[in-house]
Amino acid sequence: MDLLFIFELIINGALVGLMYALVAIGIVFIYKSSSVVNFAQGSMVMLGAFLIWSMAEQINLPVWAAVPVGLGLMYVFGLLVERIALRPMVGQPVIMIIMMTLGLDIFIRGLTPAVWGIEPRPLRLGLSQEALFIGDMLINRSYLIGGLAALALTGLSALLFKTRIGIKLRAVSDDYVASWSVGIYVERAIGMSWALAGAMAAVGGGLWGSIQGVDWSLSLLLLKCVAVAILGGLDSIGGAVLAGLMIGILESVISAYLDPLVGSSREVVAVFIILLTIIIRPYGLFGKEIIERV
Amino acid sequence: MFYRLGGIHHTNYQSDRRVLVYNFDRLQVGVVLVLALSAPLWMSKLWLSGYLLPWVVWSAAALSLNLLMGWAGQIHLGYAAVMAIGAYTAIHLGHAGVPLELALIAAGLASAVIGLVFGAAALRVKGLYLAVSTLALQFLVQWIIVHVPAIGGGHLATIQAPPLKVFGLEIHSEAGAYYAALAWCTAVTLFMINLQRTALGRALVALREKDYAAEVIGVNTFYYKTMAFWISSFLGGVTGAVLTLTYYRAVTVEQFSIDVSIQALAMVIIGGLGNIVGSFLGAGFILLAPSIINNLLNWFSGQLGFTLPVAWLTNIQMMTYGGLIVLFLVIEPLGLAKIYFNIRNYFLVWPFGYMKRQV
Numbered sequence: 121m122d123l124l125f126i127f128e129l130i131i132n133g134a135l136v137g138l139m140y141a142l143v144a145i146g147i148v149f150i151y152k153s154s155s156v157v158n159f160a161q162g163s164m165v166m167l168g169a170f171l172i173w174s175m176a177e178q179i180n181l182p183v184w185a186a187v188p189v190g191l192g193l194m195y196v197f198g199l200l201v202e203r204i205a206l207r208p209m210v211g212q213p214v215i216m217i218i219m220m221t222l223g224l225d226i227f228i229r230g231l232t233p234a235v236w237g238i239e240p241r242p243l244r245l246g247l248s249q250e251a252l253f254i255g256d257m258l259i260n261r262s263y264l265i266g267g268l269a270a271l272a273l274t275g276l277s278a279l280l281f282k283t284r285i286g287i288k289l290r291a292v293s294d295d296y297v298a299s300w301s302v303g304i305y306v307e308r309a310i311g312m313s314w315a316l317a318g319a320m321a322a323v324g325g326g327l328w329g330s331i332q333g334v335d336w337s338l339s340l341l342l343l344k345c346v347a348v349a350i351l352g353g354l355d356s357i358g359g360a361v362l363a364g365l366m367i368g369i370l371e372s373v374i375s376a377y378l379d380p381l382v383g384s385s386r387e388v389v390a391v392f393i394i395l396l397t398i399i400i401r402p403y404g405l406f407g408k409e410i411i412e413r414v
Numbered sequence: 415m416f417y418r419l420g421g422i423h424h425t426n427y428q429s430d431r432r433v434l435v436y437n438f439d440r441l442q443v444g445v446v447l448v449l450a451l452s453a454p455l456w457m458s459k460l461w462l463s464g465y466l467l468p469w470v471v472w473s474a475a476a477l478s479l480n481l482l483m484g485w486a487g488q489i490h491l492g493y494a495a496v497m498a499i500g501a502y503t504a505i506h507l508g509h510a511g512v513p514l515e516l517a518l519i520a521a522g523l524a525s526a527v528i529g530l531v532f533g534a535a536a537l538r539v540k541g542l543y544l545a546v547s548t549l550a551l552q553f554l555v556q557w558i559i560v561h562v563p564a565i566g567g568g569h570l571a572t573i574q575a576p577p578l579k580v581f582g583l584e585i586h587s588e589a590g591a592y593y594a595a596l597a598w599c600t601a602v603t604l605f606m607i608n609l610q611r612t613a614l615g616r617a618l619v620a621l622r623e624k625d626y627a628a629e630v631i632g633v634n635t636f637y638y639k640t641m642a643f644w645i646s647s648f649l650g651g652v653t654g655a656v657l658t659l660t661y662y663r664a665v666t667v668e669q670f671s672i673d674v675s676i677q678a679l680a681m682v683i684i685g686g687l688g689n690i691v692g693s694f695l696g697a698g699f700i701l702l703a704p705s706i707i708n709n710l711l712n713w714f715s716g717q718l719g720f721t722l723p724v725a726w727l728t729n730i731q732m733m734t735y736g737g738l739i740v741l742f743l744v745i746e747p748l749g750l751a752k753i754y755f756n757i758r759n760y761f762l763v764w765p766f767g768y769m770k771r772q773v
Contacts, residue, residue, distance in 0.1 A: 157542050157545070157546070204744075205740050205743075205744065208743075208744045209743065209744070209747075212743075212747060213487070214489070214542065214545075215483060215487070215489045215683070215687070216683065216743055216747055218489060218491075218542070218545050219679060219680070219683045219739065219743060220739075220740060220743050222491075222676050222679065222739070223680070223736050223737075223739030223740040223743065224736065224740060225676075225736070226673075226676065226732060226733075226735060226736030226739065227733055227736030227737050227739075227740060228736070229732060229736070230729050230730065230731070230732030230733030230734070230735070230736055231729075231733045233725075233729040234726055234729035234730050234733055237725070238725060238729075343549070343553060346546055346549070350543075350546055354542075382561060384561070387553070387557055388553070388554060388557050390553075391550045391553045391554045391557070392554075394546055394547065394549075394550040395532075395535060395547060395550050395554075398535055398543050398546065398547045398550075399535050402543050
């Protein structure tokens with residue numbers, strides 16, 4: 121097999137992986153602040169994509185306005201979810217909280233098709249679809265733009281943790297009671313992290329929606345993103361980026377070589393990565409090693 | 415009112431150790447049992463095989479999952495996959511000519527072994543990681559069924575179930591299938607009732623409450639966690655086989671998708687963690703809720719004079735279902751069982767509500 125083909129696979133895989141990481145960062149945000157894994161992140165991506173589509177096509181906003189409005193709506197949605205569903209669950213066993221996010225997932229997966237129908241909608245963000253050649257390598261242009269956007273946003277969110285709000289979020293993720301006692305509004309900080317996760321989901325939804333169309337299948341991103349978050353360590357943004365790159369590259373290379381043999385091996389790469397991570401290094405690449413073993 | 419209690423009077427150990435202490439409770443269980451046994455006589459065939467049969471089997475499934483989640487306190491997001499392993503094993507063995515009883519046991523063992531491998535991987539860690547690893551089990555099993563023709567019968571295939579034979583007698587009627595399912599459900603229920611009173615059951619409860627504390631007082635936590643996984647997966651596998659053999663009569667991969675796993679989880683949590691009555695109530699609620707929601711919506715739209723499109727109906731149904739899970743968790747986290755026991759405890763001492771007696 122020639123080297124060029126492998127490079128092509130690696131680059132395109134890496135770009136897709138960056139977009140996985142973008143969605144996974146939503147999970148990391150919420151886990152960092154409140155130790156809850158949000159199993160509704162996939163469907164929040166779908167909701168975000170539908171909101172952006174609806175702003176652009178139904179309300180006829182121009183693209184540069186539709187995306188921020190969709191983002192803002194998802195920000196509010198995240199705040200609402202935290203206030204209505206998650207806050208009453210504080211102190212409940214982890215089973216209940218996981219069930220709550222799964223319930224939310226079902227709810228959103230029912231809500232979006234009920235409002236917007238089930239047929240896939242094209243989302244045009246004005247990205248050109250023609251192939252891009254670097255040297256002799258074929259690179260998917262929308263992947264390139266998506267990957268770069270994901271990288272930029274990840275950088276921004278890493279910077280966010282250096283600001284005043286970010287320091288509050290970090291304090292809350294360390295210790296609720298201690299944060300309370302120094303005057304941090306813990307509930308608001310957790311709400312903020314949900315809101316940011318919602319906004320991240322909207323960005324992810326916009327990028328993914330412009331590539332594969334806006335429909336229910338966007339919610340299937342959940343498994344990939346959980347794999348990315350777990351491999352990176354649930355509380356590390358840098359880890360999520362690296363894990364996203366790894367999973368994206370592995371998926372594209374493995375599926376290119378194995379698909380002729382077994383067919384659609386792409387779907388199980390994430391599964392095996394989850395399993396291997398849990399067996400070998402449960403706290404992920406960069407996660408804090410505070411897992412209890414009994 | 416019904417219980418007529420002036421206090422509980424035990425004069426010997428035998429009465430103290432009874433499972434059902436009150437006469438009214440015994441009467442209640444007796445009535446339910448008689449109704450269940452005579453159901454084929456007074457229930458229409460549609461209701462029997464369309465509603466009661468799946469309720470009975472799913473109750474068994476909810477009970478088996480409750481053993482793991484309610485008693486041992488471990489989460490499982492891939493229970494449908496465990497059931498699928500059982501179902502496929504039983505069907506393939508049945509086609510190979512193995513008697514049904516042996517096929518069921520083999521189904522349970524296959525599920526238990528595979529379930530345990532995934533459980534054991536995750537038992538090193540807990541909570542969230544267990545959830546994610548069982549989620550991985552779900553996707554892996556689904557993928558294998560779709561992509562290995564020897565197991566799943568090829569892409570999007572449906573495998574017919576072998577004829578239902580119990581001890582050499584072939585069962586054709588709906589009533590026969592119902593009785594087979596009822597027998598399995600009763601067996602699981604009896605097992606769970608007795609489990610609460612054994613050393614194993616107590617060890618599991620200790621484990622759930624606080625695993626350090628359990629370890630300190632000499633409960634081998636790893637052994638009992640493994641045990642919980644093993645038993646629960648075994649029961650789940652047999653239940654999956656019973657479900658396909660008596661209800662679906664054929665097996666496809668969609669019957670055991672991730673949504674079904676969430677459904678099983680919802681049965682346990684809405685019913686009430688660690689509660690036997692709750693598992694029955696939860697299974698009934700989750701199975702009946704969609705059709706009740708549907709009928710209500712149709713009735714409302716009929717009243718308002720317009721018809722709802724079908725695609726819209728299924729989505730609204732899913733939305734209400736998710737909304738109900740959220741509502742239950744916010745309003746009554748202990749589930750339907752808690753509501754049932756609130757009512758029961760109210761009537762237990764009825765005119766004298768100030769006596770807050772709880773048994």
